[in-house]
Amino acid sequence: MAINTRLTQKLNLEWPIISAPMAIAGGGKLAAEVTRGGGLGLIGGGYGDSEFIGQAFQDAGNSRVGIGFITWSLAKQPELLDQALEHSPDVVMLSFGDPSIFSQKIKQAGATLICQCQTIAQLSQALDAGADIVVAQGGEAGGHGGIRGTMNFVPEASDLLKTHSPDTLLLAAGGIGDGRGIAASLMLGADGVLIGSRYWASKEALVSNAFQKAALAASGDETLQTDIPDVARGLEWPTGNEIRVLKNRLMEEFHPRSKQLSHDELAELKAKYLSANPNDNAQEGGIIVGEVAGIIRDIPGAGVLTRRLGIETKIALSTAY
Amino acid sequence: MAINTRLTQKLNLEWPIISAPMAIAGGGKLAAEVTRGGGLGLIGGGYGDSEFIGQAFQDAGNSRVGIGFITWSLAKQPELLDQALEHSPDVVMLSFGDPSIFSQKIKQAGATLICQCQTIAQLSQALDAGADIVVAQGGEAGGHGGIRGTMNFVPEASDLLKTHSPDTLLLAAGGIGDGRGIAASLMLGADGVLIGSRYWASKEALVSNAFQKAALAASGDETLQTDIPDVARGLEWPTGNEIRVLKNRLMEEFHPRSKQLSHDELAELKAKYLSANPNDNAQEGGIIVGEVAGIIRDIPGAGVLTRRLGIETKIALSTAY
Numbered sequence: 162m163a164i165n166t167r168l169t170q171k172l173n174l175e176w177p178i179i180s181a182p183m184a185i186a187g188g189g190k191l192a193a194e195v196t197r198g199g200g201l202g203l204i205g206g207g208y209g210d211s212e213f214i215g216q217a218f219q220d221a222g223n224s225r226v227g228i229g230f231i232t233w234s235l236a237k238q239p240e241l242l243d244q245a246l247e248h249s250p251d252v253v254m255l256s257f258g259d260p261s262i263f264s265q266k267i268k269q270a271g272a273t274l275i276c277q278c279q280t281i282a283q284l285s286q287a288l289d290a291g292a293d294i295v296v297a298q299g300g301e302a303g304g305h306g307g308i309r310g311t312m313n314f315v316p317e318a319s320d321l322l323k324t325h326s327p328d329t330l331l332l333a334a335g336g337i338g339d340g341r342g343i344a345a346s347l348m349l350g351a352d353g354v355l356i357g358s359r360y361w362a363s364k365e366a367l368v369s370n371a372f373q374k375a376a377l378a379a380s381g382d383e384t385l386q387t388d389i390p391d392v393a394r395g396l397e398w399p400t401g402n403e404i405r406v407l408k409n410r411l412m413e414e415f416h417p418r419s420k421q422l423s424h425d426e427l428a429e430l431k432a433k434y435l436s437a438n439p440n441d442n443a444q445e446g447g448i449i450v451g452e453v454a455g456i457i458r459d460i461p462g463a464g465v466l467t468r469r470l471g472i473e474t475k476i477a478l479s480t481a482y
Numbered sequence: 483m484a485i486n487t488r489l490t491q492k493l494n495l496e497w498p499i500i501s502a503p504m505a506i507a508g509g510g511k512l513a514a515e516v517t518r519g520g521g522l523g524l525i526g527g528g529y530g531d532s533e534f535i536g537q538a539f540q541d542a543g544n545s546r547v548g549i550g551f552i553t554w555s556l557a558k559q560p561e562l563l564d565q566a567l568e569h570s571p572d573v574v575m576l577s578f579g580d581p582s583i584f585s586q587k588i589k590q591a592g593a594t595l596i597c598q599c600q601t602i603a604q605l606s607q608a609l610d611a612g613a614d615i616v617v618a619q620g621g622e623a624g625g626h627g628g629i630r631g632t633m634n635f636v637p638e639a640s641d642l643l644k645t646h647s648p649d650t651l652l653l654a655a656g657g658i659g660d661g662r663g664i665a666a667s668l669m670l671g672a673d674g675v676l677i678g679s680r681y682w683a684s685k686e687a688l689v690s691n692a693f694q695k696a697a698l699a700a701s702g703d704e705t706l707q708t709d710i711p712d713v714a715r716g717l718e719w720p721t722g723n724e725i726r727v728l729k730n731r732l733m734e735e736f737h738p739r740s741k742q743l744s745h746d747e748l749a750e751l752k753a754k755y756l757s758a759n760p761n762d763n764a765q766e767g768g769i770i771v772g773e774v775a776g777i778i779r780d781i782p783g784a785g786v787l788t789r790r791l792g793i794e795t796k797i798a799l800s801t802a803y
Contacts, residue, residue, distance in 0.1 A: 164803045165802075165803055166803060280703045281701045281702065281703050281776065282701075282703060299631055299633060300631065301630070301631030301633060301634055309622070309702060309703065309773060310620055310621065310622030310631050310632055310633065310656065310657045310773055311631055311632075311633040312620060312622060312631065312632040312633045312656065312657035312658065312663060312666065313622055313657035313658070313659065313663065313702055313772070313773045313774040313776065313777065314702060314773070314776075316659075316660065316662045316663065316777050317701070317702050317776035317777050319662075320777060335631065335633065336631045336633035336634035337633065337634070338634065338637070339637065341637045341640075341669055341670050341671055342633060342634065342637065342670065344666075344669035345633065345665075345666035345667070345669040345670050346666070347801075347803060348662055348663075348665035348666040348669055348798050348799075348801075349662050349663065349666045350662055380602045380603075380638070381602065381630060381634055381635060381638050382601045382602050382603060382630065451634070452630060452631055452634045452635070453634040455602065455634065455635075455638035456634065456637050456638050456641060475803075477669050478669075478803055480668075480669075481486075482485045482486055482487060482668060482796075482799055
């Protein structure tokens with residue numbers, strides 16, 4: 162049993178599923194498990210930590226994996242791309258920033274280039290940069306994102322590709338947490354999906370178990386887009402994207418006045434935020450998960466999860482109407 | 483050729499498609515054409531205008547149609563519900579406000595009760611009110627709406643119904659503009675769809691042709707949620723929902739300071755807004771359409787459009803993977 166799309170053909174996968182390169186949460190073990198389950202796992206290159214990247218490729222062992230970077234952050238430490246390419250990743254994904262700076266080097270190294278987009282305007286930029294695969298990411302996604310709804314952004318992106326670049330593949334992202342969402346994505350014209358939050362809630366994700374449990378208990382109504390995690394970490398996002406997290410005490414306290422924090426309040430926010438993850442304090446941390454938290458109810462291993470997602474998709478697609 | 487779901491069985495339809503009861507834009511001719519095409523058309527009861535409602539039922543002739551109301555507005559003029567029920571509508575839909583005030587009367591009249599929801603919390607309220615069908619409306623929708631993404635709100639709503647009220651049917655709404663979106667909605671667990679914007683851009687919609695043309699030319703990136711149309715019309719929405727419209731000169735001018743308008747500016751806004759529709763001035767009006775504008779490319783008759791939507795859905799569902 163498998164699913165056949167242009168994505169599974171291009172990357173030789175069993176299921177049209179790629180795991181999102183989640184900064185901090187997405188290490189090598191998670192990526193390798195997704196690949197073992199029949200998808201393709203991506204390491205989260207994140208904000209550029211050479212040690213993390215080295216460790217992640219080591220943890221992935223001999224497994225096929227890819228890696229993703231935050232483009233504007235990579236531009237500050239371009240040597241991290243060279244480090245990654247030495248491991249011959251199957252794919253390199255770029256998000257949030259101008260991909261044209263790195264696209265040539267990535268393609269010359271033989272890796273498939275994926276560019277993630279939050280607007281139609283960015284899709285054109287990705288095509289100009291020579292993207293092999295583009296991701297249309299809806300704003301319901303966990304972590305940094307835009308404001309388009311996945312449900313209509315994906316078919317609009319598909320139409321644009323059909324007209325201007327029919328050989329470029331399309332992934333749907335944002336709000337996809339089970340086989341229903343994957344099947345829906347295929348209906349909308351995607352060749353596959355990029356899944357973050359559902360893998361964030363897996364055994365191999367580098368996430369506080371208390372954070373995961375808080376997400377499991379939440380409805381999708383209980384998330385918001387905010388700049389609080391970036392303010393706390395001192396990350397200035399030049400692209401202006403906010404980050405979707407679960408509502409908790411920290412967000413209730415600081416989000417409404419994130420632009421007017423005093424020096425002391427900022428110090429308090431930083432201290433709380435940074436200690437929350439190691440202390441398993443779900444009320445004071447940044448629980449970086451999307452609206453899809455509302456349909457996540459367990460913390461499986463990422464390999465068995467990938468296989469389950471594939472089979473659920475197959476079942477959804479085989480329903481007769 | 484037809485599609486078989488619980489919705490088509492319950493309401494005896496060819497396609498699982500209901501047109502949204504768009505205030506002002508959705509008259510009787512539009513509703514009748516949707517029904518003639520194999521779906522079910524709903525008259526937009528809107529803000530309660532007895533003359534409009536009477537005319538709409540007259541325009542619908544002998545066609546099966548339903549009607550939808552803005553609940554908080556209907557509560558100010560409850561006699562409009564009695565007027566509507568005299569026409570024996572197949573369904574009555576309630577949106578934005580507590581449906582329990584009217585649910586008993588609607589069901590006793592023999593009409594099917596549809597309740598539209600923007601949050602999981604509202605779904606529970608709709609079930610308590612005895613809704614036969616609930617709508618999970620994503621924030622990408624045109625007009626008034628919430629902030630959830632359709633892509634994940636629908637499966638979460640479906641799970642809630644399966645557990646608490648398995649006989650209640652579910653419609654997806656928000657961002658659905660062609661057969662791809664309808665097929666995707668079925669995959670997500672919906673029994674059918676409620677479609678607004680796509681019918682707003684049809685021949686029978688009571689909309690300025692210049693407004694429709696502006697929407698056809700726009701990408702889905704070019705909408706926003708704002709309170710400007712309500713400020714201009716003096717409508718105080720107790721539910722706090724904003725309204726999604728196309729970006730144009732009026733929105734650029736007034737949206738950023740909608741809460742701080744002087745008396746003169748407010749008068750200017752009102753004058754511009756109200757004259758824009760009759761004057762076909764797309765730069766100064768409220769072009770009430772959703773993100774799905776990005777995939778709308780023509781202004782067909784609503785009957786032929788409904789049939790096309792159904793056939794597109796059938797094709798999408800029959801793709802082999």
